[in-house]
Amino acid sequence: xxxxxxxxxxxxxxxxxxxxxxxxxxxxxxxxxxxxxxxxxxxxxxxxxxxxxxxxxxxxxxxxxxxxxxxxxxxxxxxxxxxxxxxxxxxxxxxxxxxxxxxxxxxxxxxxx
Amino acid sequence: xxxxxxxxxxxxxxxxxxxxxxxxxxxxxxxxxxxxxxxxxxxxxxxxxxxxxxxxxxxxxxxxxxxxxxxxxxxxxxxxxxxxxxxxxxxxxxxxxxxxxxxxxxxxxxxx
Numbered sequence: 619x620x621x622x623x624x625x626x627x628x629x630x631x632x633x634x635x636x637x638x639x640x641x642x643x644x645x646x647x648x649x650x651x652x653x654x655x656x657x658x659x660x661x662x663x664x665x666x667x668x669x670x671x672x673x674x675x676x677x678x679x680x681x682x683x684x685x686x687x688x689x690x691x692x693x694x695x696x697x698x699x700x701x702x703x704x705x706x707x708x709x710x711x712x713x714x715x716x717x718x719x720x721x722x723x724x725x726x727x728x729x730x731x
Numbered sequence: 732x733x734x735x736x737x738x739x740x741x742x743x744x745x746x747x748x749x750x751x752x753x754x755x756x757x758x759x760x761x762x763x764x765x766x767x768x769x770x771x772x773x774x775x776x777x778x779x780x781x782x783x784x785x786x787x788x789x790x791x792x793x794x795x796x797x798x799x800x801x802x803x804x805x806x807x808x809x810x811x812x813x814x815x816x817x818x819x820x821x822x823x824x825x826x827x828x829x830x831x832x833x834x835x836x837x838x839x840x841x842x843x
Contacts, residue, residue, distance in 0.1 A: 666830055712829075719765060720777075
């Protein structure tokens with residue numbers, strides 16, 4: 619069954635700790651994205667990668683880091699430098715080029731206490 | 732840079748009412764336009780998309796959207812909503828970089 623898997627679904631961390639959110643896709647998509655969803659603010663782009671071993675900052679990259687060592691995987695690390703990390707995080711992927719719709723995972727809700 | 736503006740943040744309707752959700756975008760070149768829907772507890776999924784050709788596009792579950800280039804708009808419509816349409820709706824634009832930019836979303840509640 620093709621799709622995008624995000625894990626875990628819920629994550630709790632203490633303030634000051636780094637945490638890594640997993641995102642795996644088996645759709646053979648070149649492009650992968652991380653968005654943050656907050657109530658009333660829609661989806662804001664954190665990082666994106668259009669090809670393996672390359673990634674770019676999005677609109678709100680501060681306090682986050684990513685890697686893209688494999689085509690299928692695009693993990694996101696929320697560092698202690700992120701001032702307001704509690705949020706719903708969505709991973710997406712798409713084929714490269716024009717006319718490509720994005721496919722989304724189920725999301726990870728991160729709560730920092 | 733591209734941007735998307737959704738005018739209605741919260742919409743409450745009764746079943747069988749008609750729906751129109753506004754979406755305006757800002758981008759100087761050719762765009763691809765999308766509406767995505769997020770049902771409660773489910774992942775975001777594509778409702779419909781416009782790339783070129785007929786500006787009136789039809790999507791799943793009776794939804795349609797019209798691209799009006801002169802107004803930079805891509806409004807979503809449905810003639811008669813159902814309780815099952817309760818969800819959050821996101822408009823998205825894709826410009827030259829092919830990176831989708833999303834609007835703030837519209838929360839739709841349909842009362843039975």
